[in-house]
Amino acid sequence: MLAADFHKLLKSPEQLNEGTLPMLKELVERKPAFQLGWMLLLKNLKVLGSPEFDSYLGRGAFYIADRRKLYHFLMTESISAEGEMDQLANEYLSTGSYQIEQEQAPEETLSDLVKSLRKKASLARETKDEQDAKAKERVESPEFVTETLAKIYTQQGMYKQAILAYEKLSLKYPEKNIYFAGRIEEVKKLTN
Numbered sequence: 732m733l734a735a736d737f738h739k740l741l742k743s744p745e746q747l748n749e750g751t752l753p754m755l756k757e758l759v760e761r762k763p764a765f766q767l768g769w770m771l772l773l774k775n776l777k778v779l780g781s782p783e784f785d786s787y788l789g790r791g792a793f794y795i796a797d798r799r800k801l802y803h804f805l806m807t808e809s810i811s812a813e814g815e816m817d818q819l820a821n822e823y824l825s826t827g828s829y830q831i832e833q834e835q836a837p838e839e840t841l842s843d844l845v846k847s848l849r850k851k852a853s854l855a856r857e858t859k860d861e862q863d864a865k866a867k868e869r870v871e872s873p874e875f876v877t878e879t880l881a882k883i884y885t886q887q888g889m890y891k892q893a894i895l896a897y898e899k900l901s902l903k904y905p906e907k908n909i910y911f912a913g914r915i916e917e918v919k920k921l922t923n
Contacts, residue, residue: 747775890922
């Protein structure tokens with residue numbers, strides 16, 4: 732969110748709408764102690780009648796020092812005097828060292844923001860094959876292989892990883908070689 736956009740919303744909170752909500756959520760996520768960001772987000776959620784309002788109110792109340800001002804800000808339908816909002820803004824902006832950075836691309840629109848959020852969400856999803864590959868990578872690293880991990884793999888039905896883990900353990904602890912061979916046979920029976 733650009734500083735100019737934030738100050739515009741601060742001066743006239745009646746402009747809060749569904750389009751401003753994701754930007755304010757991102758702002759408080761990046762700067763959770765920014766009190767005015769929380770106040771605007773909560774006002775935005777209240778104006779929209781969002782079901783998320785209560786959960787965000789519980790979190791936001793933790794970061795806002797003067798809850799009376801928050802209550803007054805949330806309960807007033809419109810700001811009676813522009814000076815009142817300026818006073819609130821000056822008080823919070825002067826007591827903290829938070830500033831909203833000017834972003835590299837001020838041309839970023841809401842659709843660009845939505846696209847970037849979708850891209851992040853798609854990157855976060857992993858396929859089962861990717862998860863298996865990462866698990867195999869962890870098993871191949873001897874410092875992460877334990878008997879407990881092998882048992883967990885077996886319980887979760889990840890038999891290939893369990894067998895690999897037991898094989899690594901038998902190499903790591905040759906004195907328990909017979910025990911691990913028995914465990915490998917048990918896992919192989921489960922795969923059939």
